[in-house]
Amino acid sequence: MSANKKQVYILDDDESVCRALKILLSTYGFEVKTFLSGEEFFSAVPDKAPGCLVLDIHMPGMDGWEVLKRIIESGSKRPVIIISAEKNGGPEVLNKKSLKAGAVGFFQKPVNDQNLVNLINKAY
Numbered sequence: 001m002s003a004n005k006k007q008v009y010i011l012d013d014d015e016s017v018c019r020a021l022k023i024l025l026s027t028y029g030f031e032v033k034t035f036l037s038g039e040e041f042f043s044a045v046p047d048k049a050p051g052c053l054v055l056d057i058h059m060p061g062m063d064g065w066e067v068l069k070r071i072i073e074s075g076s077k078r079p080v081i082i083i084s085a086e087k088n089g090g091p092e093v094l095n096k097k098s099l100k101a102g103a104v105g106f107f108q109k110p111v112n113d114q115n116l117v118n119l120i121n122k123a124y
Contacts, residue, residue, distance in 0.1 A: 038062030
């Protein structure tokens with residue numbers, strides 16, 4: 001990671017989402033690494049490593065809520081932004097649940113590019 005680039009991790013089981021977000025965020029100058037599972041993320045990224053995590057909720061194995069809980073329990077100060085295509089309860093309910101669980105924000109897929117970039121910059 002270069003000294004002047006902010007690190008962003010994308011954790012989503014959908015490879016096309018990972019690719020699209022990596023391309024998008026790279027164009028805004030972020031250093032981006034993608035992961036397809038919580039297990040893969042935790043084995044590659046130490047708790048104390050700097051960076052913001054963009055996290056999907058619905059994944060096989062360890063879901064996004066479990067990943068977020070583990071990050072918080074580890075004492076990591078890493079900001080987490082939840083993204084989901086889930087429609088149950090609407091974005092207001094999921095936003096409240098995400099913030100209560102310890103995330104810094106929530107976005108419904110498809111994510112508004114500029115809003116995501118703005119929140120990542122704010123979370124840093």
